[in-house]
Amino acid sequence: MVGKRGRVIGRIAPGIVGEVMLPVRGATEAFYAYPATDEVLEVGTQVVVVEFDPPRTVYVARAF
Amino acid sequence: MLWTYLIIAAVAVVVLLILFRMVWRVAEPNEALIISGLGAHSSTDQVNETLGFKIVVGRGTAVLPGFQTVRRLPLDIRATPLTVTCVSSQGIPLHIKGVTAYKVGDDYGSIANAARRFLEQSDEQVMGTIHELFAGHLRAIVGSTTVEEMLHDRETLTTNIRGSLAGDMEKLGLVVDSLQIQEIDDESGYIKNLGRPQAAAVEAAARIAQAERDREATEREQAAAAQKAAAVRQSSIAQAGYQAEVDQAKSKASQAGPLAEALARQEVVVAETETAKLNASLAEKQLESTVLKPADAEAYKQRTLAQAARDAQIAAAEANAREVQLRGEAEAKATELTGKAEASAVQAKAMAEAAGIKARAEALATNTEAVVAQQLAEAYPEIVSAAAGSFEKVGNMVVLNGAQGIEDTLVKTITMGGSGFALAKQLIDSLAAKKDDEKPTLEPVPDESA
Numbered sequence: 265m266v267g268k269r270g271r272v273i274g275r276i277a278p279g280i281v282g283e284v285m286l287p288v289r290g291a292t293e294a295f296y297a298y299p300a301t302d303e304v305l306e307v308g309t310q311v312v313v314v315e316f317d318p319p320r321t322v323y324v325a326r327a328f
Numbered sequence: 329m330l331w332t333y334l335i336i337a338a339v340a341v342v343v344l345l346i347l348f349r350m351v352w353r354v355a356e357p358n359e360a361l362i363i364s365g366l367g368a369h370s371s372t373d374q375v376n377e378t379l380g381f382k383i384v385v386g387r388g389t390a391v392l393p394g395f396q397t398v399r400r401l402p403l404d405i406r407a408t409p410l411t412v413t414c415v416s417s418q419g420i421p422l423h424i425k426g427v428t429a430y431k432v433g434d435d436y437g438s439i440a441n442a443a444r445r446f447l448e449q450s451d452e453q454v455m456g457t458i459h460e461l462f463a464g465h466l467r468a469i470v471g472s473t474t475v476e477e478m479l480h481d482r483e484t485l486t487t488n489i490r491g492s493l494a495g496d497m498e499k500l501g502l503v504v505d506s507l508q509i510q511e512i513d514d515e516s517g518y519i520k521n522l523g524r525p526q527a528a529a530v531e532a533a534a535r536i537a538q539a540e541r542d543r544e545a546t547e548r549e550q551a552a553a554a555q556k557a558a559a560v561r562q563s564s565i566a567q568a569g570y571q572a573e574v575d576q577a578k579s580k581a582s583q584a585g586p587l588a589e590a591l592a593r594q595e596v597v598v599a600e601t602e603t604a605k606l607n608a609s610l611a612e613k614q615l616e617s618t619v620l621k622p623a624d625a626e627a628y629k630q631r632t633l634a635q636a637a638r639d640a641q642i643a644a645a646e647a648n649a650r651e652v653q654l655r656g657e658a659e660a661k662a663t664e665l666t667g668k669a670e671a672s673a674v675q676a677k678a679m680a681e682a683a684g685i686k687a688r689a690e691a692l693a694t695n696t697e698a699v700v701a702q703q704l705a706e707a708y709p710e711i712v713s714a715a716a717g718s719f720e721k722v723g724n725m726v727v728l729n730g731a732q733g734i735e736d737t738l739v740k741t742i743t744m745g746g747s748g749f750a751l752a753k754q755l756i757d758s759l760a761a762k763k764d765d766e767k768p769t770l771e772p773v774p775d776e777s778a
Binding site (some may be wrong): 274275280281282283288289291293294296318319321 | 433434435436437438441483486487490491494497498501503505
């Protein structure tokens, strides 16, 4: 999971559970997401998974 | 013998196939096989710890009958209607109707969690549990949200739902695909009153707009009616005008025949006039070419000839004049000379005569009677002829005495001459008497021309 890139579909901010869509197993799934750093990621931002917290939580950072 | 073996082998194959068919289980795409029992302790990639059962997704696996059990966990979506009575953050009681769509997560962790919680449970049980769960979470969410936020700020609502559900969903191995709030009712009429000012404003605006439009429509209608009336009036006027034009055209058309005839005749006349003009012009040209030009030529010829003749005559006259002049001059010279000569002669003669007269005068003075007699004798023939002249007028003279008569007449006549002679002698005497008184001088007249 780590290193996958995805798209924010629910606003991610410190203390707030956001949501990202990630490509997994040939499909896309929604994962709960937290920011890896203290930044706010608005809907539509490209993000990269830096940490995976099974089963459905990821920590993401801005992709570029 | 061979056949027996073959048959046994075939039967064995069939038996093996049947056994395989009994042992082999295949997982459908929308389900997971949960295998527990002998040897089903395999660990997954994601979970390093031993699961205690085996999860098979999307493929087949052999299940040992009697030693292992296999259950199918459906992974497909389920929808649960939500009907919740809750209170908003402002303390307003609300009835919320919604629906949630959820499924078991596709990863092994979710499948294991869900398998441990929902396997062998009926759909009703699962849905009841989920409903309670969601209802509780929804109450929590609505309790921390105002009605206005719920109505207007869906992002906040979904964020709250996600934050509230995340942990529980992970525990249950479920994924919420969708959560929809379909209806929000309130008994106190808060929502209705919430929108009332806006509704009233909208209604007022609508009524104002309607009234405005009504007014505009009426104005337009009236204007249209006025325009219509104007158009009708215009049309009537135009129709009358057109009728008049038609009548005019008809009357014109009725007069068109004679008019056209007259026009045609006029054209004919014009053409004839033109023709006549052309004819006249032609005749003029012909005359010019046949008469005028030759006449001009002739006149020119005559004029030229006359001029030539005149010139010739002038030249001749000049020559003549010159000749005459010369001749005259010559003659004058000759005459002059002649005259001079004659004058000299005359002078000489006159001198001679004067001398003669002087001499006679002297003689007369000395012997008057002799001179007179001389004079008479000299003039006697003339006297006789003058006396005879009196007979010249007589046409037919009758002499009565014959030859005697003639002699008498002549004697008488000559006597008359004799009496004249006596008269002349008397005259001379008187003259001589006078001459004695005045002492007359008889001198020769000098020749003036000499």
